[in-house]
Amino acid sequence: xxxxxxxxxxxxxxxxxxxxxxxxxxxxxxxxxxxxxxxxxxxxxxxxxxxxxxxxxxxxxxxxxxxxxxxxxxxxxxxxxxxxxxxxxxxxxxxxxxxxxxxxxxxxxxxxxxxxxxxxxxxxxxxxxxxxxxxxxxxxxxxxxxxxxxxxxxxxxxxxxxxxxxxxxxxxxxxxxxxxxxxxxxxxxxxxxxxxxxxxxxxxxxxxxxxxxxxxxxxxxxxxxxxxxxxxxxxxxxxxxxxxxxxxxxxxxxxxxxxxxxxxxxxxxxxxxxxxxxxxxxxxxxxxxxxxxxxxxxxxxxxxxxxxxxxxxxxxxxxxxxxxxxxxxxxxxxxxxxxxxxxxxxxxxxxxxxxxxxxxxxxxxxxxxxxxxxxxxxxxxxxxxxxxxxxxxxxxxxx
Amino acid sequence: xxxxxxxxxxxxxxxxxxxxxxxxxxxxxxxxxxxxxxxxxxxxxxxxxxxxxxxxxxxxxxxxxxxxxxxxxxxxxxxxxxxxxxxxxxxxxxxxxxxxxxxxxxxxxxxxxxxxxxxxxxxxxxxxxxxxxxxxxxxxxxxxxxxxxxxxxxxxxxxxxxxxxxxxxxxxxxxxxxxxxxxxxxxxxxxxxxxxxxxxxxxxxxxxxxxxxxxxxxxxxxxxxxxxxxxxxxxxxxxxxxxxxxxxxxxxxxxxxxxxxxxxxxxxxxxxxxxxxxxxxxxxxxxxxxxxxxxxxxxxxxxxxxxxxxxxxxxxxxxxxxxxxxxxxxxxxxxxxxxxxxxxxxxxxxxxxxxxxxxxxxxxxxxxxxxxxxxx
Numbered sequence: 001x002x003x004x005x006x007x008x009x010x011x012x013x014x015x016x017x018x019x020x021x022x023x024x025x026x027x028x029x030x031x032x033x034x035x036x037x038x039x040x041x042x043x044x045x046x047x048x049x050x051x052x053x054x055x056x057x058x059x060x061x062x063x064x065x066x067x068x069x070x071x072x073x074x075x076x077x078x079x080x081x082x083x084x085x086x087x088x089x090x091x092x093x094x095x096x097x098x099x100x101x102x103x104x105x106x107x108x109x110x111x112x113x114x115x116x117x118x119x120x121x122x123x124x125x126x127x128x129x130x131x132x133x134x135x136x137x138x139x140x141x142x143x144x145x146x147x148x149x150x151x152x153x154x155x156x157x158x159x160x161x162x163x164x165x166x167x168x169x170x171x172x173x174x175x176x177x178x179x180x181x182x183x184x185x186x187x188x189x190x191x192x193x194x195x196x197x198x199x200x201x202x203x204x205x206x207x208x209x210x211x212x213x214x215x216x217x218x219x220x221x222x223x224x225x226x227x228x229x230x231x232x233x234x235x236x237x238x239x240x241x242x243x244x245x246x247x248x249x250x251x252x253x254x255x256x257x258x259x260x261x262x263x264x265x266x267x268x269x270x271x272x273x274x275x276x277x278x279x280x281x282x283x284x285x286x287x288x289x290x291x292x293x294x295x296x297x298x299x300x301x302x303x304x305x306x307x308x309x310x311x312x313x314x315x316x317x318x319x320x321x322x323x324x325x326x327x328x329x330x331x332x333x334x335x336x337x338x339x340x341x342x343x344x345x346x347x348x349x350x351x352x353x354x355x356x357x358x359x360x361x362x363x364x365x366x367x368x369x370x371x372x373x374x375x376x377x378x379x380x381x382x383x384x385x386x387x388x389x390x391x392x393x394x395x396x397x398x399x
Numbered sequence: 400x401x402x403x404x405x406x407x408x409x410x411x412x413x414x415x416x417x418x419x420x421x422x423x424x425x426x427x428x429x430x431x432x433x434x435x436x437x438x439x440x441x442x443x444x445x446x447x448x449x450x451x452x453x454x455x456x457x458x459x460x461x462x463x464x465x466x467x468x469x470x471x472x473x474x475x476x477x478x479x480x481x482x483x484x485x486x487x488x489x490x491x492x493x494x495x496x497x498x499x500x501x502x503x504x505x506x507x508x509x510x511x512x513x514x515x516x517x518x519x520x521x522x523x524x525x526x527x528x529x530x531x532x533x534x535x536x537x538x539x540x541x542x543x544x545x546x547x548x549x550x551x552x553x554x555x556x557x558x559x560x561x562x563x564x565x566x567x568x569x570x571x572x573x574x575x576x577x578x579x580x581x582x583x584x585x586x587x588x589x590x591x592x593x594x595x596x597x598x599x600x601x602x603x604x605x606x607x608x609x610x611x612x613x614x615x616x617x618x619x620x621x622x623x624x625x626x627x628x629x630x631x632x633x634x635x636x637x638x639x640x641x642x643x644x645x646x647x648x649x650x651x652x653x654x655x656x657x658x659x660x661x662x663x664x665x666x667x668x669x670x671x672x673x674x675x676x677x678x679x680x681x682x683x684x685x686x687x688x689x690x691x692x693x694x695x696x697x698x699x700x701x702x703x704x705x706x707x708x709x710x711x712x713x714x715x716x717x718x719x720x721x722x723x724x725x726x727x728x729x730x731x732x733x734x735x736x737x738x739x740x741x742x743x744x745x746x747x748x749x750x751x752x753x754x755x756x757x758x759x760x761x762x763x764x765x766x767x768x769x770x771x772x773x774x775x
């Protein structure tokens with residue numbers, strides 16, 4: 001790991017990448033595994049009649065097993081998709097549409113990713129009732145509140161494993177048990193969780209789980225949906241055609257991308273423990289440096305139940321957009337990249353009960369596999385300087 | 400010799416993919432990493448648009464041809480769908496209740512039948528006719544289809560997955576409103592495609608979420624895939640003239656095979672076809688037997704569309720052209736590509752010829768046996 005970190009770490013003068021929740025660099029080991037499949041190993045994995053197709057099919061099946069293993073699933077329960085957005089659309093719309101006649105109800109938390117909320121909005125236009133579950137100021141859901149809204153008419157409950165903006169970890173096993181008892185599917189968007197925290201679909205009674213390649217050092221353009229076989233989960237597909245992926249998702253499978261996702265999952269699984277401890281150390285250092293160097297820094301989201309590679313911080317009196325503009329040497333964000341263009345403060349932070357002003361003063365900082373200690377120290381210094389400059393300018397303007 | 404199933408990635412496209420894999424950045428992020436990703440995507444968008452005579456703003460990137468077809472049918476806003484009987488499964492299965500436009504025996508759509516369908520119902524419709532068929536290579540009369548669609552106020556969707564990079568396409572001149580593309584069928588990587596829209600279409604998304612692709616297709620863009628698609632599109636556009644020369648190889652193959660088996664059928668042989676595709680029968684020999692014998696000889700062909708080839712059923716396309724179930728079950732497809740050479744044709748004709756003779760000899764021996772048994 002050390003050698004790679006040195007290689008990927010930004011040299012002085014190049015911006016430091018601290019936006020690991022938007023996307024992660026593709027691990028060089030993943031790239032290396034994928035490249036042969038763009039060249040000599042070509043073949044349509046579905047052309048099982050001839051030898052080229054066989055090689056591709058074997059590679060895809062190995063990848064399927066590598067995706068399944070870290071989450072405790074069987075290989076045939078993995079459906080490859082184009083990414084977590086598609087997985088989330090397929091899980092929620094697919095389950096709700098399939099069961100619409102007897103279970104015309106869906107539950108999702110207010111802090112879900114846009115693609116979950118937009119899928120729900122679409123379902124509402126199709127006559128399905130959606131309950132948007134509020135979260136506590138910590139960003140976590142209240143299990144009692146969830147229990148009060150899940151009924152036997154509920155087709156699917158969607159609660160993300162790890163939030164993409166504030167990094168908090170929801171109580172998955174408890175939610176799973178509740179859903180199983182009430183006969184509702186439990187879907188979890190685990191795009192930010194797989195490879196970062198332990199997940200076991202059996203222990204946690206998860207029925208549907210979305211995975212993204214590019215959030216775990218795999219390639220963009222690939223993801224997966226875990227679809228439980230026993231008890232069997234039934235979905236209506238979004239994309240019909242050749243009937244690939246058990247009829248749940250048609251389209252030629254992109255062999256190199258499947259291979260890349262498989263290797264990324266395998267790497268994440270075997271390095272997760274050590275990596276989590278390393279990132280926790282870096283994050284704590286960064287937070288300590290910022291709180292020591294600045295007043296008015298507050299952490300958003302539960303301080304303990306969170307992944308190590310994320311901080312979401314409010315800087316009192318600062319406009320986060322202005323702060324980012326003042327910091328070209330560090331790549332940061334105010335929230336989800338998908339809505340970067342929008343100027344609205346994060347709906348996730350607002351759902352925690354933060355004021356518009358405080359939400360507007362918040363930054364998302366994402367650390368990851370290639371973040372080095374030196375980068376964290378440089379980033380902390382830059383951030384402290386920039387916040388002080390902006391506060392001083394603000395004070396002068398006020399005079 | 401199965402280029403219509405998937406094409407080896409062009410080395411230049413593979414290089415573009417590898418380069419883009421080294422780019423960190425979500426194209427929706429506003430920082431420098433994100434902007435670098437965005438630039439790559441927009442350059443690719445221009446190349447893809449140019450390949451089909453469109454402007455870059457008309458291009459919506461998808462995960463492939465199947466998604467593009469599903470998105471077109473579900474998102475066009477028309478409840479009445481007319482699809483040709485020769486369409487790919489991703490059109491036929493996405494619209495199971497659509498009205499079917501009949502095919503003529505040469506594989507082209509029956510324009511008179513389309514006109515009758517269009518006139519029979521005044522609801523605004525979507526007509527879906529592919530540009531070139533994946534199994535027979537037949538090229539559909541799209542300009543005529545577009546004219547009929549326009550006269551009846553219908554939108555026109557065209558699955559150009561097989562045609563793109565194999566023939567000149569100008570979707571604006573042809574009057575196409577929605578056009579589906581797949582990168583891996585033209586030398587780009589798998590896992591990326593596009594739906595190209597005319598300004599007459601207000602598309603409803605199939606995959607919802609972030610505001611990517613002008614809110615027409617959510618999900619973080621497949622940056623390496625899109626970069627590879629752009630490069631492949633640029634090369635394919637430059638290589639169109641070379642591609643047309645594959646007809647010489649294809650015609651040579653058909654001449655040789657007809658000499659071996661004068662009773663063979665070549666589907667759509669008399670109609671305009673893609674230069675690289677040939678679909679024909681070996682009478683009396685099931686397609687699987689041919690495919691396996693050729694595989695042993697180191698030649699990859701297929702018995703139809705690769706997607707459904709896990710379960711070998713006689714081709715729906717050939718059945719729609721009026722072929723009997725037996726005849727359709729004896730048809731295989733040869734499709735050539737940029738790495739095909741004359742020696743491939745030689746090897747194919749030799750292997751296929753051997754099988755034909757072996758089968759003929761076996762049938763002769765069987766008949767002899769029967770005659771002997773009858774005589775006893």
